[in-house]
Every structure is written in C-alpha cells, then in structure tokens.
Amino acid sequence: MRILYLINSLNGGGAERPLPAIIGTLRACGHEVRVVALARKAGNAIAWLEAAGIDYHILEDRDPERFATLGQLLRYVRANRPDLLWTSLTRATLLGQVIGGLLRIPVVSWQHNEFLKPANRFLLRQTRNLSAFWIADSEFVARITQRQLGIAPERILTWPLFVASADSPAATAWAGQTDTVFEIGTLGRLEPAKNMELAIRAMGVIRQRMPEARIRLSICGSGSLMHGLRKLAAEQEADVNFEGFQRDPLAFCHKLHVYVQSSRFEGLCIAVHEAMQTGLPVIATPVGAIPDIIRDGENGFLLRTATPEALADRILYLYARPELCARIGHRARDDILRRYNTDTVHEKAMAIIHRAEALVHTRRS
Numbered sequence: 500m501r502i503l504y505l506i507n508s509l510n511g512g513g514a515e516r517p518l519p520a521i522i523g524t525l526r527a528c529g530h531e532v533r534v535v536a537l538a539r540k541a542g543n544a545i546a547w548l549e550a551a552g553i554d555y556h557i558l559e560d561r562d563p564e565r566f567a568t569l570g571q572l573l574r575y576v577r578a579n580r581p582d583l584l585w586t587s588l589t590r591a592t593l594l595g596q597v598i599g600g601l602l603r604i605p606v607v608s609w610q611h612n613e614f615l616k617p618a619n620r621f622l623l624r625q626t627r628n629l630s631a632f633w634i635a636d637s638e639f640v641a642r643i644t645q646r647q648l649g650i651a652p653e654r655i656l657t658w659p660l661f662v663a664s665a666d667s668p669a670a671t672a673w674a675g676q677t678d679t680v681f682e683i684g685t686l687g688r689l690e691p692a693k694n695m696e697l698a699i700r701a702m703g704v705i706r707q708r709m710p711e712a713r714i715r716l717s718i719c720g721s722g723s724l725m726h727g728l729r730k731l732a733a734e735q736e737a738d739v740n741f742e743g744f745q746r747d748p749l750a751f752c753h754k755l756h757v758y759v760q761s762s763r764f765e766g767l768c769i770a771v772h773e774a775m776q777t778g779l780p781v782i783a784t785p786v787g788a789i790p791d792i793i794r795d796g797e798n799g800f801l802l803r804t805a806t807p808e809a810l811a812d813r814i815l816y817l818y819a820r821p822e823l824c825a826r827i828g829h830r831a832r833d834d835i836l837r838r839y840n841t842d843t844v845h846e847k848a849m850a851i852i853h854r855a856e857a858l859v860h861t862r863r864s
Contacts, residue, residue, distance in 0.1 A: 500530045500582040501583075502581055503533055503576060505535050505585065505587065506534060506537070510540035510544065511540075511547075511721075513768070513769055514587050515547070516660075518534060519548065520660070521848075522534070532585075533554045536557045537558055537567040539557050573598050573601070583604065585606075586609065592623065596626050596630060605631045610634070610636070610643075614763075624647070633648075638791065661767065661844070662844045663840060668753065670754070672829075678713075681715070683716045683759055684751060684755040684774075685718055685759045686748055690722045692764060693762050694763050697810060702714070702811075718742065720745070752774050752779060758771070758777075759783070760774075760782070761783070761805065763784070764786050765787030767788050771793070775831035775835045779831065780831065783801060792838070
C-alpha cells in the first residue's frame with residue numbers, strides 16, 4: 500500500500516512521539532508511508548522522523564503556525580494518489596475524510612485523547628462514518644470514542660502506542676542521602692492541559708514546610724506557558740529547572756527519583772509509561788488511561804485531590820521513605836514490561852494493518 504499519514508503538525512507532542520514506531524511497523528509489512536503535516540508548529544518531531552529515515556512533507560511551510568487549507572491538501576493528495584489515508588488528530592481527520600470521499604480513497608483515523616473540544620466532537624460525530632474504521636491508542640480511549648462519537652465497538656480497534664523494552668536500563672533508586680538532591684521530574688507540552696503549575700506550586704509548599712530538604716523539580720517541554728511558568732517558579736522561590744524540549748525522554752527519566760504527571764486530561768500518556776519503564780514511582784492525576792495502569796499505592800500513586808498541598812504531601816512522603824520508592828518503582832517497571840511487551844503490542848498492530856490491507860484490496864477489486 501501507498502499510505503499518506505496525515506497529521507496536524509510536527510510539533511512534538513503525544514501524537515507525534517510514536518510516529519517512528521508506527522511507521523516502522525507499517526514499513527516492515529512492505530508498505531510505503533509518507534507523513535504529511537498540515538503545519539510545522541515547533542517542528543520538534545522532525546528529528547525523530549529523520550533519525551528513523553521516514554519521508555515527510557509539510558504542506559504549509561511559509562508560517563510554522565499556519566495550517567494548510569483543504570485546497571492545498573486536495574492538490575497534494577491528487578498528485579500523489581495514495582491507496583490509503585491514515586489520519587491523526589481532528590483537523591487532519593476532518594480534511595482527510597472530505598478528500599477521501601472526493602477521491603474515493605479509504606480513510607482510517609486515530610483517536611488519542613479523552614478530551615475533544617465541543618465543536619470538534621460535534622463535527623466528528625457527523626463525519627464518523629467517513630472513516631472506514633477508527634484506531635484508539637488505549638482501551639480507555641476506545642471506550643470514550645464509542646460514547647462520544649457514537650461509533651460501534653466493532654469499528655474501533657486498539658493499537659497501544661507504547662512498546663516496553665527490558666533492555667532499557669532502570670534509574671538509580673532514591674537512597675535517602677541527605678547530601679544528594681531528590682530529583683522530581685515531569686515531561687510535556689507547556690500548555691494548560693498538562694497543568695505544570697500544580698507541580699511548581701507544590702514545590703513552593705515543600706519549601707515552606709521543609710526548607711532544609713534538597714528537592715528539585717525539572718520540567719522538560721516547550722510551549723506557550725513557558726514565560727508564565729518561569730515567573731511562577733520565581734515567585735514560589737522554588738528549586739525548579741526548565742530543560743526545554745527533550746528529544747530523549749528516557750534519558751531524562753534516568754536521572755530522576757520520582758516522576759509527576761499532573762495533567763487535566765490524557766489518552767494513553769506515553770510519558771507515564773516511559774517513567775514506569777525506567778523504574779520510577781509515578782505520582783499522577785487519575786485522568787485518561789492512567790488509572791488503567793497505575794494501581795494506587797501498589798505500582799504508583801494517583802493524586803485524587805489535585806492540589807499543591809496534596810502533591811507536596813506525596814513527594815515528602817516518598818522523600819522520607821527510600822525503601823518505598825525502590826519497591827514501587829520496581830513493581831511499576833515489572834508491570835509495564837509485562838503489559839506492553841513487543842509480542843502483545845505487535846499482535847494488536849498487525850490486526851489493524853491486516854484490516855487496512857483488506858480495505859484497500861476490496862477497493863481495488
């Protein structure tokens with residue numbers, strides 16, 4: 500098959516992070532894939548694509564913030580005549596559905612998150628049948644998509660967008676030394692959905708309660724809230740380090756003792772999986788698919804009250820209990836390696852690829 504993989508942008512968020520793995524699997528099956536982005540945005544995902552040798556094209560390259568129009572995309576698809584349009588994120592899906600209908604090209608579409616803007620939810624509900632079938636990045640998102648868009652269960656398949664690797668080394672567990680910094684970290688776009696201010700305010704609470712404790716928060720990511728978050732950290736007089744966009748999240752996780760995910764909503768949340776694979780105890784808000792993988796108090800912690808005080812309480816609790824950090828982190832790693840092993844994820848991916856192949860074969864026939 501010749502596949503055009505349509506995506507909103509190459510910003511570098513959760514929908515772009517797994518592109519090398521997804522496209523690598525498609526190419527291993529003998530299919531030709533080109534990523535087509537409607538906009539560049541920050542372009543952080545470009546390095547991942549180029550490192551994997553993946554062909555890509557940005558339709559609108561005059562202004563990184565500007566999205567390509569329906570006409571631009573239509574002309575491009577007409578000129579390249581793929582066998583299949585594979586869409587990711589709402590804008591790309593809506594445009595892909597229209598063009599697929601006009602040019603009689605089958606469309607399959609991803610859903611990555613529990614949150615849809617009301618307008619997007621309305622539009623996708625109207626166009627849901629223009630995609631031959633849908634793909635969810637987790638069982639949770641599959642359930643949400645069925646309910647929000649009114650899609651029958653048999654038209655939604657799940658492809659988990661994380662593959663665990665036992666070869667990836669574990670982080671060094673917190674040993675409780677008073678002369679060592681207790682390293683807390685969080686990854687994500689610096690946008691409202693990730694709620695980074697919660698962790699910063701928690702650091703302010705920790706400074707007030709235990710000023711002698713050597714605890715540092717490192718934030719990896721870029722986005723529109725960078726200036727405001729830096730200002731907040733200064734106001735809290737907290738030890739917060741902004742590291743910018745991180746091309747290698749696992750390398751970032753390896754230098755931590757605890758990982759925090761304070762999101763307001765999520766889908767699969769790859770960052771949480773990466774942190775757990777690294778053997779870190781994770782403190783996370785119970786949103787998206789996170790409660791499906793974290794059992795509170797067993798392989799991580801769910802922050803059911805998302806306040807700076809509650810998060811500070813949990814961080815200080817772990818700071819004082821190095822043996823608990825090690826035990827929770829070890830269990831988290833074991834669980835992720837078991838649930839997201841290569842064979843399990845590959846089996847689900849192949850079921851989707853075979854269905855797409857059958858779709859194209861039927862159209863050709």
